[in-house]
Amino acid sequence: MTRWLGLAVATALVLLLGVALGSVPLRPGDVFDGLIRNTGEAAVIVRELRVPRVLLAFLVGGGLAVSGAALQALVRNPLADPYLLGLSGGAGLGAVLAIAFGGGSPWAVPIAAFAGALIAVALVYRLSVVAGRRLDPLVLLLAGVVVGSFAAALMSAIIALSDAPRLRNAFLWLLGGFSSASWPTLALFAIYAVIPLAVLLLAARGLDLLALGEEPARHLGADVERLRRRIYLAASLLTAASVATCGIIGFVGLVVPHAVRRAWTPMHRVLLPVAFVGGGGFLVLADLVARTVLRPIELPVGVVTALVGVPLFALLLRKSLA
Amino acid sequence: MLACHDLVLRYRNATRPAVGGVSLAVNAGELVCVTGPNGSGKSTLLRGMLGLLHSERGTATIDDKDVCQWEPANLAAAVGVVPQREEITFPLRVRETVLLGRYARLGPLGAVGLEDRAAVERALIRCDVAQFADRRVDQLSGGEWQRVRVARALAGEPRALVLDEPTMSLDVRHEMEMFELVRELADQGLAALIITHGLNLAARFADRILLMSDGHTAALGTPAEVLIEPILSRVFQWPVAVTTTPDGAPQVMPLRRPTGAGAI
Numbered sequence: 239m240t241r242w243l244g245l246a247v248a249t250a251l252v253l254l255l256g257v258a259l260g261s262v263p264l265r266p267g268d269v270f271d272g273l274i275r276n277t278g279e280a281a282v283i284v285r286e287l288r289v290p291r292v293l294l295a296f297l298v299g300g301g302l303a304v305s306g307a308a309l310q311a312l313v314r315n316p317l318a319d320p321y322l323l324g325l326s327g328g329a330g331l332g333a334v335l336a337i338a339f340g341g342g343s344p345w346a347v348p349i350a351a352f353a354g355a356l357i358a359v360a361l362v363y364r365l366s367v368v369a370g371r372r373l374d375p376l377v378l379l380l381a382g383v384v385v386g387s388f389a390a391a392l393m394s395a396i397i398a399l400s401d402a403p404r405l406r407n408a409f410l411w412l413l414g415g416f417s418s419a420s421w422p423t424l425a426l427f428a429i430y431a432v433i434p435l436a437v438l439l440l441a442a443r444g445l446d447l448l449a450l451g452e453e454p455a456r457h458l459g460a461d462v463e464r465l466r467r468r469i470y471l472a473a474s475l476l477t478a479a480s481v482a483t484c485g486i487i488g489f490v491g492l493v494v495p496h497a498v499r500r501a502w503t504p505m506h507r508v509l510l511p512v513a514f515v516g517g518g519g520f521l522v523l524a525d526l527v528a529r530t531v532l533r534p535i536e537l538p539v540g541v542v543t544a545l546v547g548v549p550l551f552a553l554l555l556r557k558s559l560a
Numbered sequence: 561m562l563a564c565h566d567l568v569l570r571y572r573n574a575t576r577p578a579v580g581g582v583s584l585a586v587n588a589g590e591l592v593c594v595t596g597p598n599g600s601g602k603s604t605l606l607r608g609m610l611g612l613l614h615s616e617r618g619t620a621t622i623d624d625k626d627v628c629q630w631e632p633a634n635l636a637a638a639v640g641v642v643p644q645r646e647e648i649t650f651p652l653r654v655r656e657t658v659l660l661g662r663y664a665r666l667g668p669l670g671a672v673g674l675e676d677r678a679a680v681e682r683a684l685i686r687c688d689v690a691q692f693a694d695r696r697v698d699q700l701s702g703g704e705w706q707r708v709r710v711a712r713a714l715a716g717e718p719r720a721l722v723l724d725e726p727t728m729s730l731d732v733r734h735e736m737e738m739f740e741l742v743r744e745l746a747d748q749g750l751a752a753l754i755i756t757h758g759l760n761l762a763a764r765f766a767d768r769i770l771l772m773s774d775g776h777t778a779a780l781g782t783p784a785e786v787l788i789e790p791i792l793s794r795v796f797q798w799p800v801a802v803t804t805t806p807d808g809a810p811q812v813m814p815l816r817r818p819t820g821a822g823a824i
Contacts, residue, residue, distance in 0.1 A: 314649045443670035446660055449650050453643045456612065458716070459636025459664030504650035507670065 241502065245512065249519045256292035256522045257284060261534050291419035294427060295525045295539075296518035298416075298480045299490050301431050303517025304510050305473040306491025307498075308438045311445040311506065312469050313375040316499070320477040320491040323382035323470075327389030328358025329481040330412050334393045337408045338400045344418070347411060348482040354389070355478035361385050363470065373466040413538030414485030416525050427483050434476040435514075441469055442506035449504070487540045489547035490517050490524075493554075500554060520546075561720045561751035562586040562609055562639070566618035569601075569608040577616060578604040580775040586753050588719065591746040593762035594755045596772035597796055602755045603644065603724055605772070609753075610641065610722065622720075636664035640713030642706075644724040644755075651698035654708050658683055658693075661715030680715050687711035687741060703734030710741065720751040727758060739765045759812040763787055764805065771795060783810055 258269045264280050271277050272284030305320040312318075332354020336346045365381035367373055397408060444465045447455035456462050480487070494517040498509055521539070524546060528537040563585040570577040579601045586592045594602050607613045609620045611627035620627045622638060630638075640661070652660075661683065662676045684690040687707045692700070697708060706726055713721060723742065727735040735758065743765045746752040756762055762769050763783040771779040771786050773795040779786040787810040792800045799815040 311650070316650070440669065443660075443663055443666065446652075447663060450660070451646060451649075453612075454646055456632065457610070457636060457639075457641035457643060458660055458712075459633040461632045499650060503656075504652055505656055 245515055249515050252519045252522050253292055253296065256295070256526050257288045259526055259530055260288060261529060286421075287419075290421045290424045291416050291525070292522055294419045294424045294483065295416050295522045297424070297427060297431060298484055298487070298518075299494075299521025299524075300514035300518035301435060301476045301480050302487065302491040302521070303494035303513040304435060304438050305477045306517075307495035307506070307509055307513045308441070308445060308469050308473045309491075310495055311449040312466060312473075313379055314449060314451065315379075316496055317492070318379070319488070320473060321481075321486060321488065322386075323378065323474060324358040324362045324385035324389065325355050325382075325474060325477050325481065326486045327386035327393070328361075329355040329478065330486065331389040331393045331396075332357075333411055333485075334396050334408045337404055337411065338396050351485075352478055352482035355474075355481050358385050358389060359471075359474040359478060363474075372463060373470060375466070378470065410538060411485050412540075414487040414540035415528070415536065415538050416484050417529075417536060419484075423483060427479060430479050431476060434472040437468060437472040438476070439510050441465060441472075442510055445469065445506040445510075449506075485538070485540065487521065487524075487543055489543045489551075490521055493547045493551050494520055496551070497554060500557075561588050562622055562722070562753060563624075564605070564609050564618065564620040567605070567608055567615055567620055568617035569604055569613050570616050571604075571613075576775070578775055579608060581618065582770075582772070582775075582777050583618075584609075584770055584780070586720065586751045588751045589746060589749050590767045591743055591752040591754070591765060592768050592770065593766040594753065594770045594772065595757065595759060595762055596778065600772040600795075601775040602772055604775075606722065606724060606753075606755060610639065611635065633664040636718075637716055638718055639720045639722060640716055640718035642709045642713050642721075642723040642726055644728070646709065648698050651696045653693070654689060654695055654697060654700070655680060655684065655693040657697055657708055658689075658711045658715050661712035664716055679717055683711040683715040686714060686745075688737075703730050703737070706730065706734070706738060707741070710738075714745070718750070720753070721745060722753045724755045725757065726754060727756065727761065735761065759787060759792075760809075763811060764807070764809045787812055 257273070258264050258266065262283060264284070268278055268280035269284060272281040276285065302320055306318070309320060310316055310318045329351040332350040333347050336350035362378065362381045362385050366378040444460055447458050447460040448462070448465060452462055495509065495513045498513045498516055502512055503509060521543070524542040525539050528539040528542045531537065565583045566581050567579055568577050568581050569579040582605055594605065596602055604613065608615055609627065611620065611630065614628065622630060622635065658680050659672065659676070662679060666676065667673060684693055687710050689704065689707050689711050692704065697705060700708065721742065727738050730738065739761050742752050742754060766783060768781060769783055769786040770777065771791065778795045779791050787802060789800060789802050792802070792812060801813045801815055803811050803813060805811050
């Protein structure tokens with residue numbers, strides 16, 4: 239109980255910090271005025287920029303962490319990552335294609351990235367469904383690597399052949415960020431994410447069984463094939479949307495589920511919601527660092543999650559080995 | 561309860577069936593052991609009887625209903641299975657592990673009710689693992705882990721219990737404890753089926769033994785009917801002697817190769 243309370247307080251604090259701090263630091267009074275009373279100079283910054291940005295980062299972080307946790311149980315490997323399954327390659331290729339050949343529409347890149355991710359998901363799925371309807375986790379991993387590498391190679395070729403400023407844009411986009419966050423993006427992502435998130439959260443007991451392995455899961459009454467397909471599709475669709483909204487943000491989906499498993503429990507009914515809140519908070523914090531540490535320059539948030547995530551992960555590893 | 565009749569099972573692309581026409585019935589209150597050399601089709605037979613493999617010929621039934629017609633959840637509620645191998649990837653606590661045995665009976669949204677908790681506690685006590693219910697399963701000894709897995713199978717309150725080599729790599733005490741436990745459960749009315757290489761354990765605990773050889777039934781009957789010297793020597797292709805324990809069960813003793821002999 240105290241742990242839940244601690245998590246709630248920490249999350250609220252992180253969200254408030256995310257709104258208060260930025261390229262223009264605000265006093266708590268300004269935040270309050272802007273947020274609640276819609277008055278004061280800060281109201282526009284708070285309402286139109288900071289709040290949607292913080293909420294979007296929270297939702298994306300939570301979604302990535304839940305996807306990561308679910309995929310780790312699906313392939314029974316704590317090193318699985320939402321991007322492992324070829325998704326990032328497909329999304330990256332789509333985005334780079336849009337940047338290299340696309341028009342000026344601000345929606346061109348996200349839509350192309352989303353399409354690329356979906357094509358990669360479909361390809362990986364098609365490659366892994368063997369013997370009619372069986373989704374083999376090991377084949378899934380291999381197919382993900384294969385499709386991802388192929389897409390990455392195509393992407394590198396396009397980057398190598400395009401001119402320098404565009405190339406820089408493509409790289410920055412790939413490394414992720416929330417600078418384009420707005421209420422419409424937030425609403426779109428939130429509406430889209432509800433179904434895959436619900437599917438994953440409702441599959442919590444099934445994930446516990448899948449984590450035991452195929453045979454024990456089957457004997458305990460899980461419909462293994464259906465469960466696997468449902469989880470794979472929900473996790474990939476959720477991740478594809480997050481890539482389309484804010485680029486590729488690594489490490490959240492790997493580190494957060496891992497940390498929650500160690501610090502709290504590996505039971506998915508608790509793990510998934512805690513990972514959602516934890517992942518959300520982690521990404522809000524990472525975004526906060528990304529936009530304040532070198533003010534007014536903004537670091538790609540994917541760089542920050544790795545810079546924070548790697549030492550954290552190394553520490554956890556050392557501790558668990560000790 | 562569990563039954564198969566003239567069951568033929570073949571793996572994809574295999575030239576020969578792995579199980580070639582085996583019939584077996586396990587009734588409530590009965591403990592049946594399946595034994596035989598490595599690769600004789602014991603585990604395959606089990607997979608067929610549990611509906612994991614489709615039969616090429618013959619039938620596999622549970623409660624006289626074709627096993628492939630069962631919903632996965634109903635099947636799991638009727639038959640508790642302890643599979644042979646199981647690697648621990650994400651270690652849960654013992655009580656959490658046993659609770660997974662209730663999966664097939666949980667309410668909508670996977671809610672755990674009072675009845676579920678009571679069944680878990682009963683299973684923990686029955687298998688003598690209640691004293692370390694809060695320990696993590698990766699910190700258990702081999703014998704303790706096996707008992708936890710039996711408790712998980714029992715938590716679903718099945719009417720039949722199936723174990724695939726439950727005493728593999730257990731010491732004498734834990735081996736005996738495992739068979740005593742399953743015997744007790746069978747005496748309380750469960751239908752129990754154990755795959756084992758322990759001929760002498762089967763001899764002392766089983767009501768009936770199915771001895772398999774090359775996918776076929778080499779012998780089926782009481783321990784005294786099945787565990788006899790000519791059959792065993794032929795099936796295992798190794799000379800054995802059969803004696804009797806003080807309580808009357810046959811005991812199988814493999815013989816040393818005669819000195820100087822190069823081959824059998």
